[in-house]
Amino acid sequence: QVQLVESGGGVVQSGTSLRLSCVDSGFSFSNSGMHWVRQAPGKGLEWVALISYDTYDKYYADSVKGRFSISRDNSKNTLYLQMSSLRPDDTAVYYCAKGQVGAMVGWLGSWGQGTLVTVSS
Amino acid sequence: NFMLTQPHSVSESPGKTVTISCTRSSGSIASYYVQWYQQRPGSAPTTVIYEDHQRPSGVPDRFSGSIDSSSNSASLIISGLKTEDEADYYCQSYDSFNQVFGGGTKLTVL
Numbered sequence: 001q002v003q004l005v006e007s008g009g010g011v012v013q014s015g016t017s018l019r020l021s022c023v024d025s026g027f028s029f030s031n032s033g034m035h036w037v038r039q040a041p042g043k044g045l046e047w048v049a050l051i052s053y054d055t056y057d058k059y060y061a062d063s064v065k066g067r068f069s070i071s072r073d074n075s076k077n078t079l080y081l082q083m084s085s086l087r088p089d090d091t092a093v094y095y096c097a098k099g100q101v102g103a104m105v106g107w108l109g110s111w112g113q114g115t116l117v118t119v120s121s
Numbered sequence: 122n123f124m125l126t127q128p129h130s131v132s133e134s135p136g137k138t139v140t141i142s143c144t145r146s147s148g149s150i151a152s153y154y155v156q157w158y159q160q161r162p163g164s165a166p167t168t169v170i171y172e173d174h175q176r177p178s179g180v181p182d183r184f185s186g187s188i189d190s191s192s193n194s195a196s197l198i199i200s201g202l203k204t205e206d207e208a209d210y211y212c213q214s215y216d217s218f219n220q221v222f223g224g225g226t227k228l229t230v231l
Contacts, residue, residue, distance in 0.1 A: 105215035
């Protein structure tokens with residue numbers, strides 16, 4: 001059974017940095033595009049970033065471009081999100097999600113349970 | 122970038138059928154697969170429909186998906202509604218290297 005587990009969330013002050021991690025205990029991590037999706041309290045889902053299986057391609061939502069950086073370590077089955085210059089409107093539950101083998105975009109078939117990031121002003 | 126527009130909320134009685142729409146603002150709905158996710162309070166999203174009309178294993182056949190090129194929209198149809206279907210539902214699609222979610226629809230089964 002595929003299992004994604006996020007960690008690294010917490011309460012931080014505006015302007016600071018935080019790194020989230022997501023460990024995949026399932027299969028095909030190194031062959032799948034990986035994504036971060038966030039959900040502000042009481043709001044809908046917002047796609048944040050994606051990284052190709054081989055780390056060469058990375059794409060970001062306009063709202064985080066230049067502040068967030070996605071990366072992965074296939075030897076550790078781990079996905080990262082480095083968040084800098086955090087703002088109160090970055091407050092959200094952050095989910096990692098796995099795409100399909102060989103695909104950059106499309107169906108996100110597996111999701112973690114999420115980690116809460118709270119940015120105080 | 123394009124947008125996906127969903128109704129904010131829908132409600133229906135148990136045993137009835139409900140349809141949730143998802144309209145794409147630009148680009149052909151038929152050119153990029155649409156997925157539908159169910160999210161219950163406090164839980165992560167789970168897939169009920171992928172690639173327009175496919176059901177993951179374990180999702181009952183009461184859930185179905187379709188697309189309509191004439192209205193550039195996708196639909197999630199839930200028949201034989203049960204109280205356990207009460208949740209938020211999100212459509213999702215993409216273009217190039219952008220993933221886009223609809224704003225979500227709160228389904229109330231009353």
